[in-house]
Amino acid sequence: MMLWCYFMVVFTNPGAVPENWRHAAEEDVNPPSTSEEQGHAPRYCARCQNGKPPRCHHCSVCDRCVLKMDHHCVWVVNCVGARNYKYFLLFLVYTFLETVLDTLVLLPSFIIFFHDGSRRPSSAGDIAILFLAFVLNLAFALSLLCFICMHTSLVASNTTSIEVYERKKTCSWEYDLGWRKNLEQVFGTNKLLWFLPMYCTEDLQNIPTIQGLEFPTRSDAVL
Ligand SMILES: [Zn+2]
Ligand SMILES: [Zn+2]
Numbered sequence: 256m257m258l259w260c261y262f263m264v265v266f267t268n269p270g271a272v273p274e275n276w277r278h279a280a281e282e283d284v285n286p287p288s289t290s291e292e293q294g295h296a297p298r299y300c301a302r303c304q305n306g307k308p309p310r311c312h313h314c315s316v317c318d319r320c321v322l323k324m325d326h327h328c329v330w331v332v333n334c335v336g337a338r339n340y341k342y343f344l345l346f347l348v349y350t351f352l353e354t355v356l357d358t359l360v361l362l363p364s365f366i367i368f369f370h371d372g373s374r375r376p377s378s379a380g381d382i383a384i385l386f387l388a389f390v391l392n393l394a395f396a397l398s399l400l401c402f403i404c405m406h407t408s409l410v411a412s413n414t415t416s417i418e419v420y421e422r423k424k425t426c427s428w429e430y431d432l433g434w435r436k437n438l439e440q441v442f443g444t445n446k447l448l449w450f451l452p453m454y455c456t457e458d459l460q461n462i463p464t465i466q467g468l469e470f471p472t473r474s475d476a477v478l
Pocket of ligand 1: 300302303304312313314319320
């Protein structure tokens, strides 16, 4: 599961902006654009020379615009965006479980290492491998746990890592649809597929967030 999720994050395009993309409000020139009045002025990326959909950001490492960009991840050599965010979260969860399992399996040998000298592994190499494997797995498990907690709160409030600072400036985050709907925006509506790095066809068609070009907003949002 860990490797499946990993390769899905690496090889899934996080979301590219279609060529000559324009905000729907830009095409309505005559009536005053309500979205513009509400602070949604059409954005443009000078580097890509293309329109910038909402929540899209230019990644300086990939040198391209990424839809609903979360961050550029060096571990997966790819950006994490609208279309691979779920796979990235599952990769975190499965790697966490894997490192916890390793830590628990190594724990008895680690305790023997410190308490019972007569039953220690024979060679210095065995001792070094045991010690390193235990400490590294424990360190990875703890840091992944912090990362998972952080992303759980981001998913629950429908915010990306980049938008955290933006969100602090507003009293009501317009993309926050309530935690249940926010969860569906990332993981899809089919609960059987929540733990697999894939979406059903209906979700791909019906959830605009996964496509990354349009995002449902709270109708009562105070902007
Ligand atoms: Zn760009
Ligand atoms: Zn990138």
